[in-house]
Amino acid sequence: MAPSTSPSPVFDPDYYPARLNATLHSGRYEILRKLGEGVSSSSWLVHHKQGEPGYRYLAAKVLTIDATERHTTGQCRELEFLKEIAARKETDYLPLLRDDFVEQGPKGKHLCLIQDLHSTSVSALRRSSPHKALPAYMARNIISMLVKALEQLHEMRIVHTGDEFNSSLASAEIYREKVGGVRVSPSPLR
Structure with missing residues (x-):
């Protein structure tokens, strides 16, 4: 089954309301299509407008409001570990964090993790x-x-x-x- 190209018909307000061709991080990343969705995030194919060649198409993992709050309170440390991984020289088999930022949605804040694209599951x-x-x-x-x-x-x-x-x-x-x-x-x- 191919990934959907738009948010679910029934929108959960805990998720960021991403739309095709909308941008994240003050216009830096343009949303091209939905890659998937999990319990605490949705993933999107984004175009990095000022990206270096070879790294212009990336994956944006946009956390739910609840998951973002768990990061803020220290209950979840995924961002901390991704930064530690990114600081290493050898990360051939690990996800590489390219950028992170918080995006304001209509109901709250959403932590966004920008990573390299990977294959299917x-x-x-x-x-x-x-x-x-x-x-x-x-x-x-x-x-x-x-x-x-x-x-x-x-x-x-x-x-x-x-x-x-x-x-x-x-x-x-x-x-x-x-x-x-x-x-x-x-x-x-x-």
């Missing part, structure tokens, strides 16, 4: 396959990239706590507080 790729399964070589490549990404996160003492790779990141310290007694060694599985 593994689930969507699998569903689009003729047999609804990935070929072995593709599954091996995906697993290899996932392990390398987790290795890079582990080296930064960031633990991925979600059941999907793109869901949530937490520091090892927070994970220890929640789970208790977790030993995090700086050396990854090899």
Whole structure:
């Protein structure tokens, strides 16, 4: 199923009311189409008008008012971890934060995270396959990239706590507080 090109017919006021051809960050990013939507954000293909060649088309993850408030109060630290990842030299398998800002909507503030575009999700790729399964070589490549990404996160003492790779990141310290007694060694599985 192709991503929709406009907001849902039933608009949830917690989401930013993005419209095609509207701009974000004082005109810097033009919204071209919707990429997807989750529980706490919507994602949009944007054109960076002053972007350097090769980085003119990016993804804008626009958080809901509630998710933005969780960042403000320190309950969610995704932005902090994305900035830490962006400061590293080796981020081949991790999302790279290009910009972040707050956009004012009619009902409240929305944190916007601008990142490089990535491919479709593994689930969507699998569903689009003729047999609804990935070929072995593709599954091996995906697993290899996932392990390398987790290795890079582990080296930064960031633990991925979600059941999907793109869901949530937490520091090892927070994970220890929640789970208790977790030993995090700086050396990854090899």
